[in-house]
Amino acid sequence: MSTRDLVLTALFAAIIVALGLLPPISLGFIPVPITAQSLGVMMAGVVLGARRGAIAVLIVLLLVAIGLPVLSGGRGGLAIFASPTAGFLVGWIFGAFVTGYLSERLVNHGQSGLVQTVSFFLAAMIGGIVVLYAFGITYLATVAGLGFTKAFVGSMAFIPGDVIKAVVAALLGRAVMVGYPLLPARA
């Protein structure tokens, strides 16, 4: 890993941590405040790509594990991983990876802004929602003894908010691509 990649991942991890400290951003048109940390996971993928995005998230989880209150609401410590929703946290790593992988594949500089934004949106939906929930729901179903169907139904309440986050992540991915592109650095 180059020093630049190391610093990029660390700075992005710092952004995810900072997002947890900020007051939630209200979107105005809907009453759901954006708690920005799961948005940060999608952003890590669309901005940094698969490998660096996943490592940025991994660094955040490492900070949680070693006892720093870096999750929103000042949560932290190993005890977080004993919660029935810990599967979602672990799923963050894979969510960021898949979002990044799809972004690398689907988006390139020759495309129009709309195509880029829609591609980023698809990447964030699949990585940040499908993959993330696959991990979260599986863990919830197994560890809490709920069974898949109930864990699935219980988690659906959070999907609308996550779709909005995917939209925001897509717009951001596009904005960063125009302002400071990092993605094609896969070569």
Added chain:
Amino acid sequence: MQSLYVEGNSRMHRLSPRAKLLSLTAFAILLFISHNLLLLSGAVLVAAVLYGTVGLPIGEALLRLRPIFLTIAVVALFNLIFNPWQAALVPVLRLTALMLLAASVTATTTITEFIDEVTALARPLERTGRVQADDIGLALGLVLRFVPEIVNRYQAIREAHKARGLKVRPTSLLAPLIILTLKDADNVAAAIDARRIRRHGS
């Protein structure tokens, strides 16, 4: 950023971080094998007593675990609607015991001890050529160094928006925040290489 470590000299404090992490893992495996309510209740009791000895005032000790316990309680409630109470109680006891023990490890292990332990764990991976164990400490240090900077920058961008009468929207705030922060990366990377902080270079 204040770590969740609590100053003290309890038995847990004196135990080596490796021993604590290994016992936590063993404890977790045992908890997940067992379905015996009596055994699991015993485990909760033992873990609670242990957590009680780490030197946290009781209010603070409970406050720390409230969000996690709330999630456990919500899932238990959900569980209780569909399953008999014995089946619903098993995961609650399991997770509560694990939560208490994990919190005790967190409260009695310093950040430095943890980082040393993680670095030692990653050392064998160096042979794969993909990981440099010392980079882990460097990355964690960078994060802690930059979090306050990013929060300040966010506030500055927010104020600039307000001063110009712009609406504060997530995309218009976060895009400049991310771009400005990532642009720092080149300078920081150059500084790290110039000082030869990484033994292995780029």
